[in-house]
Amino acid sequence: MGAGHGHVLYRESGSPVHRLPPEVKITAMVLFTVAVVATPREAYWAFGGYALLVAAVAALARVGPRWLLGRALIELPFVLFAFALPFLGAGERVEVVGLSLSVDGLHGAFNILAKGTLGVLASLLLAATTTTRDLILGLDRLRCPQILTQIATFMLRYLEVLVGEARRMRVARVSRGDDPRFLWQLRGFAAGVGALFLRAFERGERVYLAMVSRGYTGRMPAVWQGAGAATAGQWAVAATVPVIAASIAAAALVLQ
């Protein structure tokens, strides 16, 4: 299971962004996204401004553009809707290379692609600079109810338990003569999904009881909480990103 830190998207580094306390980064990221969403879609320049802002933070965090853009492809299934809009939209139509497209739909597609991509890039930057442990610590410091942080802590831990158990069961199947290829593995997997759940639960329960017997009461130890809570200076530094974004959004609204 390893130590609880790090996940697939985390990029180890000592950059200024990595060193910022997690609660500050979460707040900045959420406010930035809200500013982006509040921007009117006709203000194309504003989205350029946001993209520059994201690029600046990425450079500060030493996250390369290739990594960032590659990972951003994750949003593709979620923005598929955008590609259908020019065909489905109502109202005025234009001809583009022989296709009759809705103007409103084209605007809508741009809106979703621009805002969706900026949101994904912002969350990738948060993921690249924050370990899962810090993320939960940040949520806890932001007064997120303890029951939620507790579920989130166990979720992130048990994900690895689940993956590990699934791998073991696959090895067990293969060594007994199963020859899984491509999609057909799904059949063996589906048949064993209940067993997988139980095995993972029993391992997870042992982990939980071990934690309880070592004094766990639903919150991670005070050692974690105390060190490195955000100072006013750090809040001010991180506030620059949402403040710039909010000014761009305000300017776009006024100029509209």
Place this chain on the structure above:
Amino acid sequence: MHISNGIIDGPVAAIFAAFALAALAFCVLRGRADLDDRLAPMAGLVAAFIFAVQMLNFPIFTAGVSGHLLGGALAALLVGPWVGALCVAVVLVVQALVFGDGGVAMLGLNITNMAILGTAAAYLLIALLLRVLPRTPAGLAVTAFVSALVSVVVASQGFVLQYWLGGTTDLGGNLGGLAGTMAVAHLLIGIGEGLITATTVVTVAKVRPDLVYALRALKPAVPAPAVPVAGGVR
């Protein structure tokens, strides 16, 4: 099903965010009483399971949206409606913050559809079906299958309602088409979800019936068997 930034306009997103916040606050209050030493690891595992299962995405090309398994019914069956809704909500929050699945500004909409509507629909059906159907593994399987199927379709129609209220692009007469495509696609997804939910819950109920919240609530008279402290020393 994850709505990404910009699909629904700001004011509607804000209204649903307020609604989701209120509903989750209520779930936190009710869920605290439920979350004991047996349920805490289960809630974490259910959330992890849902997280893993939601990674499977099926693009629905005709409507340009994607669908995936939701897990609301599984959560409602295993950890109850309150903690169950919280589990799904935690999954959505972590996905939005770290993985960029679904926009952060659209979290209220996503939580309303998948965590609240989905789990509520599933639990109402579970409560009803468990009383009507015979108390056999088959009865439990049917309950799990039907509640999972219906909850997925209900959650998908939540999106249609939100799009009708605040979609950023006017679809004109195509909204009915969107509703139909979403319903049909999620019916198919719902069948898959129903099968996974039924297999999982029936297996758990066979080996550790004390872990299934829905069955616990049903038989308050019979004291729950003492939990064998599953090899704490192992």
